């Protein structure tokens with residue numbers, strides 16, 4: 001069976017402020033989708049809503065993973081069901097070593113029915129897998145001993161997110177600007193690794209402003225978000241157009257969405 | 272009154288019966304009588320006393336408790352020590368309700384003059400040694416009525432004496448257990464002669480998690496010149512035990528003290544922890560770990576008293592609080608006039624796991640010397656929901672995520688604890704207590 005993530009007419013607000021206004025999106029396993037759009041258009045909000053951030057309130061619409069109602073699940077249940085997001089801004093967890101965090105996390109995601117307190121995956125196996133993945137990402141082994149995202153540079157944080165993607169092997173992954181804050185070499189490495197990790201059969205939703213990621217991970221579909229809606233969907237050529245010429249054409253073509261985008265961003269300045 | 276009494280109340284008749292049961296030199300009995308007369312003249316501390324302002328003991332009734340003279344033969348089976356697993360011990364002392372039920376010390380150490388055992392059992396033989404040390408260091412017999420009570424009725428407890436230059440390489444373990452509703456007025460006395468070293472792991476425990484009782488105790492650590500002591504105390508009384516204690520250390524020249532003080536038990540605790548740096552170049556590190564829940568109230572008053580020059584003291588206290596529990600931490604660095612080149616550090620961080628929990632932090636400095644470096648600080652905050660969410664997105668349940676964050680919060684202290692088994696036991700005891708919060 002090919003897994004399918006279906007988002008229908010999704011309305012999401014934060015602190016009672018409407019952000020997403022009817023998002024429709026269908027992802028199949030093995031597909032790569034690019035999600036583009038100007039700052040503040042609601043791309044990260046979509047990711048947060050898919051993962052179940054408590055602050056992002058779903059006012060109407062549905063998210064389904066195959067026949068399963070994703071909205072009824074807590075974030076950890078979503079992770080165990082095969083959903084993953086690489087955060088645009090990962091948070092630091094002081095005092096918790098990367099390796100310990102990942103071992104527990106990998107155990108839970110691989111054994112969705114694991115009860116608290118049950119055994120973790122064997123240390124030896126886990127270590128080998130972690131080291132292999134870190135080598136591929138050209139990460140120093142020391143990295144595993146550092147505290148999760150604590151004092152990481154922007155680039156290290158993004159790399160750590162990719163490492164988690166590699167370990168957790170989700171069915172669907174949202175990569176929220178996983179290529180920002182990286183220098184050219186790092187972007188190339190990140191792009192190649194994602195291609196390698198995801199090539200297997202993940203469904204990828206790539207949020208990006210750059211083209212490197214998309215060159216290595218050519219999307220079958222490109223979606224443009226503006227004012228909390230997906231206003232246009234096309235193929236790879238749409239991503240190429242937006243990358244070359246920006247959002248002027250889109251903004252002009254969808255004045256209502258553009259007005260809403262402006263309104264959201266201006267209230268952002270005030271708040 | 273009959274001569275087969277098995278308990279003593281904390282009143283005049285009980286005191287007389289208690290004295291009659293003791294086999295102690297006259298000076299010791301005289302000191303007890305003096306303390307008892309002070310006790311009789313004093314009032315319980317109240318909310319007007321600065322140290323008790325936030326600590327309400329109106330529900331504490333001394334008459335509900337009495338001292339037991341009839342020891343059990345063994346530890347009740349419910350009591351499971353936490354600090355003695357996975358290590359080879361050099362000796363142990365187990366007490367129940369202030370009475371020793373078992374003690375041992377490896378011959379290797381006794382041959383070198385080490386004395387370790389129940390303080391009661393050693394009173395006669397080592398009376399001379401006690402005359403200059405017991406309740407003599409920085410212990411304040413008159414600071415409040417609890418100190419007077421302890422000075423009158425202290426009993427049970429442990430004594431460790433390490434002669435000059437002797438290094439005890441294996442940790443020693445001390446367990447003070449309390450049956451439900453009982454009283455323990457135990458006294459711990461540790462004397463390290465010059466250049467000696469030892470590790471003492473002390474813990475308290477109750478029969479049940481919700482057991483009651485009274486502990487009015489004292490710890491005195493006397494660390495000689497160039498001596499080195501690692502002392503761990505884990506306060507794990509049942510959740511209805513009243514716990515009052517003075518815990519003091521006096522350090523000689525170039526002495527070293529690493530003191531890990533963890534508190535997870537008791538209904539209400541009022542503890543004064545004083546480290547006196549009496550000899551030049553002495554070094555002390557205190558690692559405080561508090562984890563509270565339910566309606567527990569733990570009040571810790573620490574003093575880093577720099578009497579001599581070139582000493583350092585480094586106190587780090589971290590508390591995590593859940594439910595409606597409360598902690599008070601009042602820390603003071605006092606630097607006497609002659610204590611130049613003092614390096615003093617104190618810090619208290621609090622992690623609130625519930626919005627009904629409350630942590631008060633009152634750091635303070637009193638500095639008479641002019642060439643010192645003293646820093647202090649404190650923080651308090653709720654668990655960051657963004658961290659919980661991040662961990663949940665990686666498959667951690669909310670409870671596992673909270674536990675992870677709490678463990679991470681204490682990691683800085685765990686990293687400073689140099690005894691693996693202690694670190695593991697504390698980590699586990701705390702993790703087990705973290706509840707699910709919505």
Ligand SMILES: Nc1ncnc2c1ncn2[C@@H]1O[C@H](COP(=O)(O)OP(=O)(O)O)[C@@H](O)[C@H]1O
Nearest residue numbers: 014019038039040041042043044045264265268
């Ligand atoms: N946690 C939040 N708190 C307040 N406002 C938010 C939050 N997350 C997103 N928003 C608002 O939602 C709008 C969309 O933001 P976001 O989804 O981050 O956009 P994008 O990722 O496309 O740049 C912005 O106006 C932003 O201020």
Ligand SMILES: [Mg+2]
Nearest residue numbers: 043044045088
């Ligand atoms: Mg974003």
